[in-house]
Amino acid sequence: MEVCAARAPGKIILAGEHAVVHGSAAVAAAIDLYTRCSLRLLPLADDEAGAGAVELDLRDPGLTFSWPCARLREALLMEAAAGAREPRPCSPDRLAAIAGLLEEHEIPEAKIWLSAGLSAFLFLYTSILGCRPGKVTVSSDLPMGSGLGSSAAFCVSMSGALLTAAGVVAAVGGGEGTGWESVGKVDLEMVNRWAFQGEKIIHGKPSGIDNAVSTFGSMIKFKEGELTNLKSSNPVKMLITDTRVGRNTKALVAGVSERASRHPDAMASVFHAVNSISEELSSIVELAANDEIAVTSKEEKLAEFMEMNQGLLQCMGVSHSSIETVLRTTLKFNLVSKLTGAGGGGCVLTLIPTLLSNLVLEKVIAELESHGFRCFRVEVGGQGLQLCQGDCSCFNGDVV
Numbered sequence: 001m002e003v004c005a006a007r008a009p010g011k012i013i014l015a016g017e018h019a020v021v022h023g024s025a026a027v028a029a030a031i032d033l034y035t036r037c038s039l040r041l042l043p044l045a046d047d048e049a050g051a052g053a054v055e056l057d058l059r060d061p062g063l064t065f066s067w068p069c070a071r072l073r074e075a076l077l078m079e080a081a082a083g084a085r086e087p088r089p090c091s092p093d094r095l096a097a098i099a100g101l102l103e104e105h106e107i108p109e110a111k112i113w114l115s116a117g118l119s120a121f122l123f124l125y126t127s128i129l130g131c132r133p134g135k136v137t138v139s140s141d142l143p144m145g146s147g148l149g150s151s152a153a154f155c156v157s158m159s160g161a162l163l164t165a166a167g168v169v170a171a172v173g174g175g176e177g178t179g180w181e182s183v184g185k186v187d188l189e190m191v192n193r194w195a196f197q198g199e200k201i202i203h204g205k206p207s208g209i210d211n212a213v214s215t216f217g218s219m220i221k222f223k224e225g226e227l228t229n230l231k232s233s234n235p236v237k238m239l240i241t242d243t244r245v246g247r248n249t250k251a252l253v254a255g256v257s258e259r260a261s262r263h264p265d266a267m268a269s270v271f272h273a274v275n276s277i278s279e280e281l282s283s284i285v286e287l288a289a290n291d292e293i294a295v296t297s298k299e300e301k302l303a304e305f306m307e308m309n310q311g312l313l314q315c316m317g318v319s320h321s322s323i324e325t326v327l328r329t330t331l332k333f334n335l336v337s338k339l340t341g342a343g344g345g346g347c348v349l350t351l352i353p354t355l356l357s358n359l360v361l362e363k364v365i366a367e368l369e370s371h372g373f374r375c376f377r378v379e380v381g382g383q384g385l386q387l388c389q390g391d392c393s394c395f396n397g398d399v400v
């Protein structure tokens with residue numbers, strides 16, 4: 001019984017969210033919080049005996065789902081192993097058939113937001129592996145629906161595990177004793193294209209930045225589907241504050257598009273300004289790699305770009321009173337913050353200058369947490385998708 005696992009990181013967006021959907025540049029970086037997906041393929045004989053099913057165990061919401069293979073074949077008009085090798089979009093008919101399959105499960109009303117992730121799962125699984133029996137387990141360090149790209153990490157880790165099981169992609173080693181191995185560029189590109197199709201189901205109109213940074217890792221500039229790796233020798237330190245105000249990326253992206261169609265000229269200027277901020281911010285990040293400016297001066301410039309970008313995000317209508325509370329609180333300590341991801345609640349980034357003492361940082365965190373927010377300190381710009389084949393001991397002892 002073959003087992004494989006994949007893990008993919010969440011992300012922060014330093015500049016350019018929303019505007020990137022409308023063609024502006026944006027800058028994003030992977031963070032060291034991961035979604036892990038493991039997959040065990042079950043014998044096809046189970047299916048022939050009528051006992052085969054596709055099972056999904058979502059550890060974070062604590063829910064499990066099971067679809068008999070025969071039911072999947074009937075609803076999706078597919079054969080057992082009719083997996084596709086090339087990514088393709090989910091047609092409206094297929095999406096409607098998947099929605100029908102979900103209606104057969106009782107998803108608690110309080111967790112109805114999971115439906116989008118479940119639809120993406122059924123689309124990716126059946127497109128890549130056909131209706132073969134198998135069991136998938138997903139666990140994550142990321143808060144869901146908070147702007148840290150949990151939807152992309154879900155789609156990337158899922159596509160990575162499914163394509164590994166299908167024999168389309170493979171690890172190339174370099175795990176440095178962790179068990180998590182790297183993946184070659186061509187395979188990463190394949191995973192990224194599939195994950196993008198999954199993100200389309202969850203986000204409606206994604207730019208592709210979240211799945212790209214989750215797949216390839218590092219810090220990237222992204223514009224109209226083109227990705228540039230940014231090399232910075234000075235680590236960028238960020239504090240993340242989760243306001244715990246739930247929101248949904250799809251609705252926020254649609255809201256910005258509606259504002260753009262009501263005020264096309266004004267919003268085009270806003271998107272143009274964001275583009276300039278992202279372009280300049282990415283050149284500052286790279287300049288520092290050659291020591292052409294001092295670290296403190298680089299941080300001042302980054303802070304100014306973040307502040308300007310936050311103002312433009314307010315213009316787009318995606319800030320929130322909880323985000324404003326974080327901005328006011330950190331400003332008391334002379335620290336600059338901006339929302340990250342789709343906004344409307346969710347997470348806020350605060351730039352941590354190199355010279356800030358730990359004592360002051362602890363005070364900032366204590367004051368933010370006194371409002372009921374949750375703070376994380378993260379490493380920025382790390383690994384993208386990694387695979388674990390064989391015994392999968394790296395999957396937190398949590399193998400299916």
Ligand SMILES: Nc1ncnc2c1ncn2[C@@H]1O[C@H](COP(=O)(O)OP(=O)(O)O)[C@@H](O)[C@H]1O
Pocket residue numbers: 035058060061113114115116117118138139140143144145146147148149150151152154202203247248249250341342
């Ligand atoms: N670990 C997970 N398990 C199940 N579904 C997930 C998981 N991570 C993400 N999702 C899906 O992604 C959705 C959140 O995506 P989104 O609104 O884009 O927020 P974000 O990507 O910022 O976390 C969830 O509602 C769920 O459907």
Ligand SMILES: C[C@@](O)(CCOP(=O)(O)O)CC(=O)O
Pocket residue numbers: 016017018019020021146147148149150151203205206207208209210249253340341342343
């Ligand atoms: C708002 C947007 O720029 C980023 C959304 O990120 P998240 O799902 O909120 O983590 C949308 C996109 O680029 O697809």
Ligand SMILES: [Mg+2]
Pocket residue numbers: 149150151152203210249
């Ligand atoms: Mg998302």
